[in-house]
Amino acid sequence: MKRVKKQHLPSKICLTCGFSFTWRKKWEKNWEEVKFCSEKCRKSKNSKSL
Template identity: 40%
Template sequence: MAHRKRVAEPDRTEKTCASCGRRIEWRAAWASHWDDVRYCSDACRARRVSSTDRELEKTILRLLGERAATSTICPSDAARAIGGEEWRDLMEPARRAARRLVASGDVRITQKGALVDPSTAKGPIRIGRARPNEEQ
């Protein structure tokens, strides 16, 4: 009877894409370099995080800081604050910024007042301050 060499189970620590903020799904092809994976796709790797993306993150945090602790904002509030008349082009980058802030534990994303998974949320979302002891 042949003995098979036991292969160590890869570490499948949950990761978040550095660009879009969505959860990265583990793939067998990444098993040998899972620790180095930062992006969920080639598109996110090419897009990376720009200075506008960082500005959107700061704007989201600033807008939340100017409101009551339980208040929320729409991603369009941050897009309008930065983009002026061209704010619509910043809507998806604002949503990505919000997802990255969820991953860092700074904010929470809700729909109709209920927490949602930022990786799968579709439609209108609200961004609020993270609450202690609350998992997104």
């Protein structure tokens, strides 16, 4: 696989904190389903309201 510079990786906005996060290798198979930047945000998704 050809290396890609970090600036060219896809990114998303976290639904909980609003932080912009970029694609990671561990999310390769389910990138479309990733909605949170971290486990902490995923676990606290119901305690915060936007």
